Amino acid sequence: MHRRQVFSWFFIxxxxxxIYIFYQILSPFILALFWGAIITLTLYPLxxxxxxxxxxxxxxxxxxxxxxxxxxxxxxxxxxxxxxxxDMFDIYQSVTDNVEVSELKTKLEKLKGLxxxxxxxELEKKLQIGELNIHQxxxxxxxxVSGYVIDEVQNAASNLTGLLINLGLMIFxxxxxxxxxxxxxxxxxxxxxxxxxxxxxxxKKFYDTLNAVIVGVMVTAAIQGILQGLFFWLLGISYSVLxxxxxxxxxxxxxxxxxxxxxxxxxxxxxxGSIYTGIxxxxxxxxxxSSVDNFLKPMIIGGKVKLSTLFLVLTIFGSLSVFGxxxxxxxxxxxAIFMSFIDIYKSEYLDSTD
Numbered sequence: 348m349h350r351r352q353v354f355s356w357f358f359i360x361x362x363x364x365x366i367y368i369f370y371q372i373l374s375p376f377i378l379a380l381f382w383g384a385i386i387t388l389t390l391y392p393l394x395x396x397x398x399x400x401x402x403x404x405x406x407x408x409x410x411x412x413x414x415x416x417x418x419x420x421x422x423x424x425x426x427x428x429x430x431x432x433x434d435m436f437d438i439y440q441s442v443t444d445n446v447e448v449s450e451l452k453t454k455l456e457k458l459k460g461l462x463x464x465x466x467x468x469e470l471e472k473k474l475q476i477g478e479l480n481i482h483q484x485x486x487x488x489x490x491x492v493s494g495y496v497i498d499e500v501q502n503a504a505s506n507l508t509g510l511l512i513n514l515g516l517m518i519f520x521x522x523x524x525x526x527x528x529x530x531x532x533x534x535x536x537x538x539x540x541x542x543x544x545x546x547x548x549x550x551k552k553f554y555d556t557l558n559a560v561i562v563g564v565m566v567t568a569a570i571q572g573i574l575q576g577l578f579f580w581l582l583g584i585s586y587s588v589l590x591x592x593x594x595x596x597x598x599x600x601x602x603x604x605x606x607x608x609x610x611x612x613x614x615x616x617x618x619x620g621s622i623y624t625g626i627x628x629x630x631x632x633x634x635x636x637s638s639v640d641n642f643l644k645p646m647i648i649g650g651k652v653k654l655s656t657l658f659l660v661l662t663i664f665g666s667l668s669v670f671g672x673x674x675x676x677x678x679x680x681x682x683a684i685f686m687s688f689i690d691i692y693k694s695e696y697l698d699s700t701d
Contacts, residue, residue: 379513381673383520386416387528388557394525409525417518425514541691549687556683560676567643568598571605575636582624584612598640605636658682 373380387394390412398408524531536546576591584590590608597607609632616625641660659679666678 375509376513376516378673379517380520383517384524385557385561385676386420386517387521387524388554389561390416391525391528394528405526409522412525413518413521416521421514421518545691548691549684552683552687553680556680557676560679564675567640568595570643571595571598571636571639574639575605575609575632578628578631578636579612582627584616584624584628594636604640605632609633609636 394408394412397411398405401408532550536550539546541549572591572593572595575594576587579587579590590612594605594608598605609628613625613629613632616622616628618625659682662678662682663675666674666681668674670677
């Protein structure tokens with residue numbers, strides 16, 4: 348083996364090892380850096396305009412944009428999340444304190460009476476149980492849900508330090524992404540062994556897809572919030588505006604979605620005597636509000652970046668299962684980049700053979 352080959356293999360092995368070690372070092376902070384980059388890319392056009400107004404003083408513009416992003420995006424989201432968590436805990440306490448077990452059993456048996464006998468018999472047969480005891484099933488279900496909520500709260504409390512560190516790192520990274528974003532992008536481009544026009548096309552597709560995803564998510568969440576708030580108002584449910592706002596907020600979280608609002612509200616109404624109103628909320632929430640998220644969002648995103656709606660839906664659901672919360676953004680971007688590579692392959696190899 349020639350000395351040049353030995354050096355090449357040695358360099359490759361050491362380089363891959365350094366990449367792995369560096370990844371392990373940064374892995375606890377990848378999500379914070381990812382969302383910092385997403386916020387930066389979303390607000391970057393404003394940063395460019397502000398830089399021009401400040402006579403090309405990038406540092407000052409980056410500092411102003413970091414403060415703006417922190418106070419208008421990050422801190423409000425943190426405050427809303429904390430407020431909603433406290434309110435949900437208060438509602439849970441109120442429900443458990445005010446609804447007696449005997450009263451709950453009466454309500455559930457009344458609900459059971461609304462179900463046709465044939466369906467009850469079929470459920471008993473399918474579930475391989477004797478007399479269908481809705482009260483027992485509901486208590487068991489509520490116990491599981493409350494246990495899950497308690498576990499999640501405990502996990503959040505135990506990871507509070509880590510959450511604060513990541514939040515601080517995300518805010519800290521915004522400044523450098525705003526100030527040095529152009530140079531970072533050019534350095535990344537210089538490492539890609541492709542033609543300049545091909546690299547420009549890929550990065551353009553990446554940016555267009557990112558904007559389309561954010562617009563699609565925001566518009567869809569707004570429509571869900573309006574629909575849910577109007578339906579609460581039509582049914583005479585208190586705090587209909589608050590319900591619409593909460594629906595909008597939770598609809599921004601694809602792994603949770605609007606179900607976080609309409610499901611507890613519907614169940615609470617059923618258990619406290621407003622059975623028909625509660626059932627209406629559950630049906631409307633499941634068939635209309637949550638369906639908007641599944642159909643309208645892919646149509647908005649796909650229309651802006653010209654992606655197949657079918658593949659976009661599959662990509663969104665698949666990326667959510669693989670990447671979790673970030674999948675709503677990563678999935679469509681990967682699909683757009685993949686389609687760009689297909690176009691490059693077609694133009695470079697298939698068309699050239701004609």
